[in-house]
Amino acid sequence: MARILVVDDEIGIRELLSEILYDEGHTVELAENAAQARAARLRARPDLVLLDIWMPDTDGVSLLKEWGSQGLLDMPVIMMSGHATVDTAVEATRIGAVDFLEKPITLQKLLKTIAAGLARPVVSATAVAAARAPERRPDGGLSPLTTVPMASSAEPALMPEPNNSLLGGIALDQPLRDARDEFERIYFEYHLGRENHSMTRVSEKTGLERTHLYRKLKQLGIDASRKKHNQ
Secondary structure: OOOOEOOOOHHHHHHHHHHHHHHOEEEEEEEOOHHHHHHHHOOOOOOEEEEOOOOOOOOOOHHHHHHHHHOOOOOOOOEEOOOOOOOHHHHHHHHHOEEEEEEEOOOHHHHHHHHHHOOOOOOOHHHHHHHHHHOOOOOOEEEOOOOOOOOOOOOOOOOOOOOOHHHHHOEEOOOOOHHHHHHHHHHHHHHHHHOOOHHHHHHHHOOOOHHHHHHHHHHHOOOHHHHHHOO
């Protein structure tokens, strides 16, 4: 699962998104303004950022530009707003946002957009600029701009043969949520068995707070009772 930074000045939105993402197994960090978001980004690079556009100190589009100019926009950023215009959404996408969510956000739309964002490779603005910059020749002159060759549609790249199963016999030709549930079931049953069904130690190993851990096990249909498994 991913480490997601949620930036929104509304506490209700932050708490709701945090609970949903936590239940999905993600690690969540919250920021209520641009200053907190900057500090969180400098501490560690998140796997994905949910960034509100309208905030009281610095708006989300300005923060997005700032990260891009500093070479810090090397993670997918999904913008959120309930009042943004089409022009604002287009501008955010041009700067580097991978998608835009309009509030109120439905659960299905949220999870689908996050999954797509996490699956999408992101190249920082600094890396793009470096790739496009002409090289300096030994005589001090500049060489012509070199472009990166693109794969031809007539010559498809060689791909490995698909394997429709993973560890534990998980079928990969099924919806993502079903495959993820199967994996999580195997994952939690492994840790429960290894820690002799000690919820404290399983909580520490998996990084889930006990309340969320119990909720997740119940959702997956896993009986965490130590008494039953020691019979």
